[in-house]
Every structure is written in structure tokens, then in C-alpha cells.
Amino acid sequence: MVKSQKWFFLYALVITLVIFNFGIFMGCMLEQSRVDKINIWYLEAELELLDQRIQKDAFEIIDLNCTAMIEENIKFADKIFEEALVIQKYEDANRINQEIIFQHKRYDLLRTLFWINSMRIKEKCNSDYHNVVYFYQYNNPSIEQKSKQKFFSNLLCEIKQEKGNKIMLIPMAADNNVSSINLLLDKYGISELPVILIDEKIKITELDSMEDVMRHLN
Amino acid sequence: METLPIIYLGYMFISIYFLSLFLLLYVKNRKELFGAPKIGKRYSISVLVPAYNEEGTIENTIKAIFSSEYPIKELIVLNDGSKDNTGRIVERLLKKYSNLKLINKENSGKADSLNQGIKLAGGDLVAVVDADSYPAKDSFSKLIGFFDKEDVGVATCSIIPRNKNKFIERLQLIEYNVIAFTRKLLGYVDAIYVTPGPLALYRKNALEKIGGFSTKNMTEDIEATWHLAYEGYKRKMCLATYATTTVPNKFKPWYKQRRRWNIGGLQCISQYKGCFLKKGMLGFFILPFFVLQLFLGLLGLSIFIYLITTRIISNYIFANYSIYVGTPLITMNDFYITPSFLNYLGVILLLTGVVFTILVLGVMKEKILRKQNIFNLFFYFIFYLSIYPFIMITAIYHFFKGTGTWR
Numbered sequence: 001m002v003k004s005q006k007w008f009f010l011y012a013l014v015i016t017l018v019i020f021n022f023g024i025f026m027g028c029m030l031e032q033s034r035v036d037k038i039n040i041w042y043l044e045a046e047l048e049l050l051d052q053r054i055q056k057d058a059f060e061i062i063d064l065n066c067t068a069m070i071e072e073n074i075k076f077a078d079k080i081f082e083e084a085l086v087i088q089k090y091e092d093a094n095r096i097n098q099e100i101i102f103q104h105k106r107y108d109l110l111r112t113l114f115w116i117n118s119m120r121i122k123e124k125c126n127s128d129y130h131n132v133v134y135f136y137q138y139n140n141p142s143i144e145q146k147s148k149q150k151f152f153s154n155l156l157c158e159i160k161q162e163k164g165n166k167i168m169l170i171p172m173a174a175d176n177n178v179s180s181i182n183l184l185l186d187k188y189g190i191s192e193l194p195v196i197l198i199d200e201k202i203k204i205t206e207l208d209s210m211e212d213v214m215r216h217l218n
Numbered sequence: 219m220e221t222l223p224i225i226y227l228g229y230m231f232i233s234i235y236f237l238s239l240f241l242l243l244y245v246k247n248r249k250e251l252f253g254a255p256k257i258g259k260r261y262s263i264s265v266l267v268p269a270y271n272e273e274g275t276i277e278n279t280i281k282a283i284f285s286s287e288y289p290i291k292e293l294i295v296l297n298d299g300s301k302d303n304t305g306r307i308v309e310r311l312l313k314k315y316s317n318l319k320l321i322n323k324e325n326s327g328k329a330d331s332l333n334q335g336i337k338l339a340g341g342d343l344v345a346v347v348d349a350d351s352y353p354a355k356d357s358f359s360k361l362i363g364f365f366d367k368e369d370v371g372v373a374t375c376s377i378i379p380r381n382k383n384k385f386i387e388r389l390q391l392i393e394y395n396v397i398a399f400t401r402k403l404l405g406y407v408d409a410i411y412v413t414p415g416p417l418a419l420y421r422k423n424a425l426e427k428i429g430g431f432s433t434k435n436m437t438e439d440i441e442a443t444w445h446l447a448y449e450g451y452k453r454k455m456c457l458a459t460y461a462t463t464t465v466p467n468k469f470k471p472w473y474k475q476r477r478r479w480n481i482g483g484l485q486c487i488s489q490y491k492g493c494f495l496k497k498g499m500l501g502f503f504i505l506p507f508f509v510l511q512l513f514l515g516l517l518g519l520s521i522f523i524y525l526i527t528t529r530i531i532s533n534y535i536f537a538n539y540s541i542y543v544g545t546p547l548i549t550m551n552d553f554y555i556t557p558s559f560l561n562y563l564g565v566i567l568l569l570t571g572v573v574f575t576i577l578v579l580g581v582m583k584e585k586i587l588r589k590q591n592i593f594n595l596f597f598y599f600i601f602y603l604s605i606y607p608f609i610m611i612t613a614i615y616h617f618f619k620g621t622g623t624w625r
Contacts, residue, residue: 005243005406009503012239019234023566024227027559089556095223096559143528147535155545207543 024096031097034090038103041083045110048076052117059124066125073121074129077168080111081160084171104138105176112180115170119200130167130199130217132156135185137193138173149194155210156196163217225521226560229514233567237574243403244581251402251581254458255363262291263358263419264341268331269295272349273303275464280311280318282352288359291341292317295349296334299325304349328415329431329438336422336430344420346439351416351463352380360459361419371424371451372443374401374413376582380462386472388594389602390465392575399578402455410453411504412440417461424451435489437482444486447500448493457582473609480613483508488617512610519607571599 055069087104094100118131134156136149153171160169174185174193188197196204198216207213244251265283269276276295283293295308297320308320321334336344343365347353357375364373376398382391404410413420418439425431428445431438443453466472487508493501540547572595 005246006408008239008242008246008407011242012235015238015242016231016235019238020227020231023230023559023563027563030559030562085551086556089554093556093558093561095220143532144535147532148539150532150536151539151543151545154540154549155543157549157551158545207539209543210545 028096031094034094035097035099035103038087042103042106045080049110049114052076056117056121069121070125070127070129073118074165074168077170081169104173105178108173108176108178108181111170111172118168132167132169133197134171135174135190135193135195137175139175152194159213167217223560230563230567237570240400240403243406247406252458254360254456257359257363258366261342261362261365263343263345264291264339265293265345265347266332266335267295267347267349268298268328269300269304269349270298271300271302271304273307275350276304277307279347279349279352283347284315285355286358287355288362290317292319294319294321294335294338296331297322298331327433329433333430336425339422342422344422344425346415346418348415348463351461353417353461354459357417357459357461360456364454365421369452370454371446372413372418372420373454373456374418375456376460377414377416378460378462379465381464381467384467387465387467389598392598395582396575396578398457399582402457405455408452408499409503410455411443413443413453415439416463435482435485436478440482440486444490444500447504448497476609477613480610481617484613484617515607515610568599
């Protein structure tokens with residue numbers, strides 16, 4: 001009787017494999033649903049950006065309403081900033097599906113495109129809004145960097161709340177080996193992360209007070 | 219995938235495996251779980267009670283043993299150099315019970331006392347009963363039938379805490395019930411790894427074959443069980459009867475007792491390491507199970523310490539920046555929690571564990587759930603069991619330093 005029951009070690013293994021694989025499968029489904037969600041956001045953002053770029057290109061030939069274009073631009077910036085926060089959470093929670101990393105790269109490219117577009121609109125419309133680009137370390141940040149990035153992220157949220165439409169907030173991973181971002185990093189001499197780049201001129205890596213940032217945004 | 223999630227998945231796999239194994243064994247054997255073999259051959263029983271400073275309980279232990287339904291050939295109290303009134307109490311009882319014997323000896327430890335008792339014991343079977351444990355009236359009659367099979371070396375029963383009013387005692391009540399239940403299930407696959415001190419009934423010649431109890435091991439009961447398994451003897455468990463015992467009612471003695479159990483486990487691993495994947499269930503289950511427990515406990519603790527440390531350092535740096543510059547420490551974004559699927563699996567596993575424990579308590583007819591609330595169970599799972607890896611660390615320290623003490 002006892003001998004026959006030793007087969008239960010094997011039965012338990014089979015049951016475990018079934019339950020375990022089912023769990024992994026459900027996990028994959030959950031993570032894929034998040035990736036799909038990001039995909040839809042990305043496609044929507046891509047369409048909106050395309051629209052922005054057409055507006056900007058049209059503006060070069062015909063006279064368009066600058067105020068409306070800037071408003072659209074800021075609205076778009078706010079949207080992709082909010083999405084970036086959610087994507088960050090999804091990235092932290094995704095354990096199996098690595099597709100989300102590629103989504104992040106695509107988003108970074110989209111944001112780069114948006115930044116360039118924003119620079120041009122600002123120049124063409126002679127607008128007074130500020131481009132605030134936040135470069136951060138995406139891959140294996142140290143504990144120090146992680147803490148600093150969380151602090152910078154909170155700080156920028158605070159500033160955005162206070163300044164509203166006066167700033168165009170663009171977060172961007174700086175170490176994802178994207179050529180266009182690397183070129184821009186070189187151009188603005190960015191080697192230390194995280195860094196806040198204001199209006200393509202001022203780099204902030206250390207802060208003594210909120211005033212250090214605010215005085216560049218008035 | 220990163221390393222940590224793989225480790226988490228490994229933990230989950232092992233947890234699901236053991237949960238499945240126990241559930242399968244329970245479903246298969248649920249009708250005979252509380253059965254006991256019928257008495258066939260009438261064996262004579264010598265009961266050994268090692269005692270060191272047990273004046274508070276020794277009299278009741280002796281009375282409980284003598285009120286057994288099954289006749290006792292002799293009860294030998296091995297007074298191990300007690301400094302209290304243990305000896306005097308037993309001397310007084312000698313007049314009342316003709317087959318009670320008292321051996322006063324120099325303090326030499328429990329195992330050595332038992333070995334002296336084995337030499338004196340005249341029964342076919344030798345029962346070991348801790349001096350603070352009270353066997354039920356039917357304990358011996360329910361265990362004796364197991365010995366009709368020649369290969370059975372030892373049989374034991376449920377050990378239930380007698381004191382169960384304090385919170386720590388109630389947690390141990392849950393623990394002891396789970397242990398008894400799982401031990402019974404492990405018995406169906408010949409994987410019982412301990413026949414505990416409060417009550418174990420040994421075949422005398424089996425004990426003689428293994429040379430009695432090891433005086434070098436802190437848990438002579440675990441070592442004896444492993445040694446019997448090594449010699450090919452079966453170990454049996456009976457849920458139909460029980461013995462009550464006094465459990466520690468304060469954290470410090472509880473911690474010391476668990477540490478001693480752990481040191482004993484480590485000593486057994488060290489002693490029997492050569493049996494890995496040999497000697498039947500000893501090498502194929504018991505030894506790997508103990509090693510796995512040790513490994514998982516230490517790995518889990520290391521990960522826990524790593525995560526806590528990095529979190530503290532990270533939060534400290536973040537707080538420093540935030541306070542210095544005057545930005546908020548907490549934002550709304552911090553409250554939007556996005557759980558990973560590992561979090562979901564972890565919660566499901568925890569709930570399954572709780573349900574399994576409720577099932578155990580239900581099967582064991584333990585009324586704890588009616589008397590107390592579900593909080594005890596969650597506390598047991600989340601905090602009580604989490605202390606074990608910490609105990610393991612101190613046990614390893616004492617094991618290598620050789621400084622473990624019995625009490």
C-alpha cells in the first residue's frame with residue numbers, strides 16, 4: 001500500500017506542472033494585455049504627432065493659427081507624459097513579456113520627434129513656452145540614480161502642476177541605444193544622468209532648491 | 219527574464235508541488251486518516267520518562283501514563299540530576315505505583331538518560347514520553363497494532379499543545395495541528411522524518427540495533443527516526459490518538475526551542491549527507507527535503523534582506539533630496555499600484571495555504587477557528603512562519619560554532 005502511494009510524488013509533479021504552466025500562461029496574457037494597451041496608445045499618439053507635424057509643415061507655407069497649434073502641442077505633451085507614468089508602472093510590473101521594452105524605445109523615438117517638432121513650433125511662433133526634457137537612466141540604474149530619478153520625476157510633476165501650459169514636459173530614456181537620441185545627447189553635451197534640459201540650453205543635474213529650476217521657467 | 223522573478227517562480231513551483239502532494243494524499247486516504255490498526259499481538263511496554271527539573275508536571279505525566287487503557291509493564295523515570303523536587307515527587311509516587319521505577323543519576327542529558335533507560339527496560343516496546351507530556355488513555359492501545367508488521371520501528375501520534383490561551387500558544391496550536399496532519403500524510407509515502415519526544419513508541423530491538431539515542435545530536439528524536447529509516451525500519455503515525463504537551467508561552471523559550479530543532483536538523487543533514495539518493499526514502503525524500511528547506515529559507519532571507527536594505531537606502535536618499543529641495547515625499551502616483559502577475563500568484567498561493575490550513579484544522583476537529591478569528595491564521599502565515607529563516611541563521615551559527623544548548 002505504501003509503495004503504491006509513492007506514485008503520488010509523480011502525480012503531484014504533473015499537477016504542479018499543469019497549475020504552474022496555467023499560471024505562467026495567465027501571467028503572459030496579463031502582460032500581453034498591457035503591451036496591447038500601450039500599443040494602442042502609441043498608435044494614437046503617433047497619429048496625433050503626425051497631425052502636429054502636418055500642421056507645422058503647413059505653417060511653413062501658409063499662415064496658420066499659432067496659438068491653436070501651441071495649445072494642441074501642449075495637450076499632446078501632457079498626454080504622452082501621463083502615458084509615460086503608466087508605462088513606467090507597467091514596465092516595473094512586467095516580468096515575462098519583454099516586448100514592453102521595445103514599446104518604450106518606440107515611445108522614446110516618438111517623444112524625440114515631438115521634441116524636435118516642439119522646438120520648431122516654438123521658433124516659428126516665437127512662443128514663450130519652455131521645452132523641459134527629462135533624460136533618465138532606463139537600464140540598471142544604481143540605487144542613487146533610482147532615488148534621484150524618483151525625486152526628479154516628482155519635482156517635474158510639481159513644476160508641471162504649477163506652470164501648466166507654460167512648459168512642455170518630455171521624459172526620455174537616455175540609454176536605450178537609440179541613434180537619434182544619442183546624437184541629441186552629444187549635441188547638448190549630456191553625459192550625466194538624470195538631467196533636466198530646459199529650452200535646449202540649461203542642464204540641471206543637481207538642485208539646491210525648487211527655485212533653481214523655477215527661475216529658468218519664468 | 220531577470221533573476222529574482224525566476225527565483226520567485228521557483229518558490230511558487232515548490233509550494234504548489236507540496237500543496238498538491240498533500241492534497242492528493244489527503245483525498246486518497248481521507249477515509250482512513252483517523253484509523254488505527256487493531257491490536258494483534260500483545261506486546262509489553264516499558265515507558266521511559268527522562269526528567270530534568272520537572273516538578274511542575276512530572277506527577278501528572280506519571281498519572282497519565284498509568285491511566286493508559288493498555289497495561290504498562292514498567293515506567294522508568296530517569297531523573298537527570300534535577301535540582302528541584304522532581305526526585306522527591308517520584309519517590310512519593312513509588313508507593314502508589316508498584317511498576318514505577320526511579321533512576322537518580324548525574325546530569326548527562328536526555329539522550330544519555332534514555333540510553334540508560336533502554337538498558338533497564340524489559341518490554342518488547344519502549345515508549346519515550348517527555349516529562350511535561352501527557353499521553354491520552356488510548357495512546358498505547360492505538361499505537362501497538364502497528365508493530366505487528368515486523369519492519370515497523372517506531373510509531374507516534376498527534377502532539378497537541380495543552381496550554382492554548384496566549385497568542386503565541388494559539389499560533390503553536392495551529393502549527394502542531396499542521397505538523398500532525400502532514401506527518402500522517404507523509405506516513406503514507408514512508409517519509410516521516412521525526413517521531414517527537416512527547417510520545418514515541420519504539421520497538422526495543424530496533425532501538426538496540428541503532429545503538430540507542432545519539433548523545434551528540436541536539437534532537438535525539440529526529441536522529442533516531444533518521445537512523446531507523448537508514449536501517450530500513452518504517453515509521454508510523456496515528457491521528458486517532460494524541461499526547462498533550464506544554465509549549466513555550468514566551469518568545470525567548472519558543473525561539474530557543476526552534477533553534478535547537480534547527481541545530482538538530484543541521485546535525486542530521488551533516489551526519490547523513492552520504493545517504494543522498496540512497497537508503498530509500500531517507501536519501502530520496504527526507505534528506506533532500508531538509509536540505510531544500512534549509513536552502514530555500516536562507517535564499518529567501520537573503521533576498522528579503524537585500525530588498526529591504528536597497529529599499530531603505532533608496533528611500534533614505536530620495537527623502538534627503540525631497541526634504542532638502544522641498545518637494546513632496548508622496549504623490550498620488552505612488553498610490554496607483556500595478557501588480558505584476560507574480561504578485562497575483564503570490565496572493566493566490568497565500569490564500570491557498572490559508573485554505574489548506576483551515577482544511578487541516580477542520581479535519582483535525584480543532585475548534586480554534588470558532589474560538590478565535592481568521593487573524594491568527596494570517597498572522598501565522600505572514601509573520602510566525604517568516605521568523606523561521608532568522609532562527610535558521612542563528613542555528614547555523616551555533617552549529618558551526620558548536621555552542622548549541624538543549625535548553
